[in-house]
Amino acid sequence: MADADVAVARVLKHRLELDRLDYLRELRALATRLTAKEIAAELGGPPSAVEAALDEPVTDPRPGFSGATPWEVAQRFAVGQISREQVVDELARWEYPPTELTDGIDGLLVSPPGSFQEVFRALDRDLIDAEIYGEIVDRTPGGHAVTETNGAVGPDDDLVVLRVLKHRLDLARIDYVRALRALSNGLSAGQIAAELRVPPTTIEEAFAEPVAAPRSGFSGATPWEVAQRFAVGQISREQVVDELARWEYPPMGTPHSHDGLQVSPPGSFLDVIEAADSGLLDDESYAEIVTRRSDA
Known part of the structure; x- marks a missing residue:
């Protein structure tokens, strides 16, 4: 299986995670003025699904940044949502908590959430390249001014945004599952899991999802x-x-004669x-x- 296919699957996995974050954040914003039942009615799903989503842990992006963590910022760059200039700027400006040693017995490093270790991990996982990493390191000590742009949207706009994010999340999952199935022509579930660094069970579960290939000459299966x-x-x-x-x-x-359905x-x-x-x-x-x- 070509390395390019694995790279595509990795990008789609990151996009799926980001779309999920965006959906959950918008859902929570809407939940400040609508009940789960009202939101479910707007989205056309059961209230239990909305309630379960609202229970998922998710943090808002840090003000002036495109993510809640350095890892999320790097993910957004990797999937093309932010530019090279922006990822360098944000990860150079990020205020990182210190990475500490343990009690000295084993010399292990303890990296709290949001530490610079996430930037190094982003480099290791190919979310950013060595040149970007080097520029972030060079610029980190100086820091940069934060520029924020705030926009106001009305209640109806919130619902529109949430619907779009829900559809985008659905499509991200479809694309990810299709990419995994393409990889399965040459790799086992275990090998794919190793490439994506996820548990094999998540790959097997994805294979079991009823996702059809797009119709030839069209952009979707339906x-x-x-x-x-x-x-x-x-x-x-x-x-x-x-x-x-x-x-x-x-x-x-044909509509049923007894109920018109x-x-x-x-x-x-x-x-x-x-x-x-x-x-x-x-x-x-x-x-x-x-x-x-x-x-x-």
């Missing part, structure tokens, strides 16, 4: 996934309209209708998809 990728900015409006207009949909189910197979046009209803597609995009399908 119309819903295609719409999700548009909603989070991964594909353009032109692409989502083109793909969802070209998609070969199975027939939608309509049960449709996976991948039917109902996915597109629900995507529009959920805000993944704007009215104009949805209308153009319908028009192109009618003209085909």
Whole structure:
């Protein structure tokens, strides 16, 4: 298996972790004014899932920085969320707690959370390269001024942001599982776990997830996934309209006579209708998809 495939899986793993952090933080911000039940209703899931997420330990980013820890800052650089200049600046300005020796019996170092050991670990795990690490070390003693930009968003904006983060998290998991499956063509679960430095059980659990490969010529395995990728900015409006207009949909189910419910197979046009209803597609995009399908 090519080293490039392993590198892709590593990046996707970091992106998944970051998307989870972003989602949890936005969820907590929203929970200051909405109940778990109200949030669940907005996201279309059970309240228990929201409550479980709210119980997960997560720390807000340090003011003036893009993460809560040096490791998170390095992760955001590794996945392309911040620039080289920004990661160097932030990790050079970070106020690191001292790394201390133990009682002298074994000479072990004790590194508290947020210590410079996280920067060294980021270098060791290829989140940053040696040149960046050297520049951080050179600039650390001097420090730099902190520049902050604050923006206010309204209540409705918070919900929109949370929905986008939820979709981004779902897609990150899908991409990660697909990358792991691609690696499994040449590596065992144990070997993949060793490369990613995670327990083998997490790889085996990922393999068990029902994740289909994208349809050939499309950016997703389902119309819903295609719409999700548009909603989070991964594909353009032109692409989502083109793909969802070209998609070969199975027939939608007939409404039941007794209750009027309509049960449709996976991948039917109902996915597109629900995507529009959920805000993944704007009215104009949805209308153009319908028009192109009618003209085909």
